Amino acid sequence: MSYVGKNISSSAIWVMEKLRMMPAGTYDVTENMKTAGDAIVRGGQTKLFTPMMLFVAKKKVSYDLPDVDGANMQAE
Numbered sequence: 001m002s003y004v005g006k007n008i009s010s011s012a013i014w015v016m017e018k019l020r021m022m023p024a025g026t027y028d029v030t031e032n033m034k035t036a037g038d039a040i041v042r043g044g045q046t047k048l049f050t051p052m053m054l055f056v057a058k059k060k061v062s063y064d065l066p067d068v069d070g071a072n073m074q075a076e
Contacts, residue, residue, distance in 0.1 A: 006034055010030050013030050014027045
């Protein structure tokens with residue numbers, strides 16, 4: 001988003017927050033998001049970020065399950 005666009009949307013959110021059309025703290029979140037967005041762009045320009053892959057693994061859990069009549073059964 002352009003500098004002007006960020007300032008217009010930020011100002012509009014500030015006005016809506018003051019008129020109680022948006023919850024309190026919305027403007028602060030907007031300012032934090034603007035800062036984070038600028039930092040991400042800067043990180044990309046300086047080649048700080050590289051592509052990543054995410055692996056999610058689950059360990060198979062083996063435990064005893066109680067049977068209806070109190071006997072134990074092995075989980076599969």
